[in-house]
Amino acid sequence: MIRRTLSYLSVLLFSLVAFSLLPACTACESTSLILKGTDYQNNGQYDKALECFNKAIELDPKDYLGYVGRGEVYSEFVRYEEAIADFDTAIRLNPEDDEAYFEKGQVLEKLGDYESAVEYYSKAIELKSDDAYYYFTRGSAYQKLERNDEAIADFRKSCGLGETVGCEAAELVWKDMKRTEE
Numbered sequence: 001m002i003r004r005t006l007s008y009l010s011v012l013l014f015s016l017v018a019f020s021l022l023p024a025c026t027a028c029e030s031t032s033l034i035l036k037g038t039d040y041q042n043n044g045q046y047d048k049a050l051e052c053f054n055k056a057i058e059l060d061p062k063d064y065l066g067y068v069g070r071g072e073v074y075s076e077f078v079r080y081e082e083a084i085a086d087f088d089t090a091i092r093l094n095p096e097d098d099e100a101y102f103e104k105g106q107v108l109e110k111l112g113d114y115e116s117a118v119e120y121y122s123k124a125i126e127l128k129s130d131d132a133y134y135y136f137t138r139g140s141a142y143q144k145l146e147r148n149d150e151a152i153a154d155f156r157k158s159c160g161l162g163e164t165v166g167c168e169a170a171e172l173v174w175k176d177m178k179r180t181e182e
Helices: 002-020 022-042 046-059 064-076 080-093 098-110 114-127 132-144 148-160 164-181
Strands: none
Touching: 022 046, 022 064, 046 064, 064 080, 064 098, 080 098, 098 114, 098 132, 114 132, 132 148, 132 164, 148 164
């Protein structure tokens, strides 16, 4: 009786794992690859990171984080169109992800499209209004557009959120504006 019950439980457990939990295991594997890819990326091993993100996307094409990570790597490789496509996919899959908007803004700024970059930075800030670096980066884009009042406001906000370089940037832009007025 016990042997039959154990055998039955083994078959039941195997069935649950094989059929019910397979997608969850695939998602776990995808998440593991994304974490590994991020680690490689943080250590400058972009080829290995790209491999991990590609495999993660293959396993779970609905996980937006794989596209964000791969987009960042594409940006490092100066493959900007592919990066933008991945950030667009990430935004489509999760329109509430601030990082995808911010990273797309970074690529647009590298391409010299400061107006569009400001739009994407603004959306990132709308989604995560306590990120000092987002304000600092948008302030830099405003400065490139010679929209100095907005640049100073963002640098000051960045400073208030703890980004000390924002304090210095606000002061420099303000001094430059005063010199220009004289």
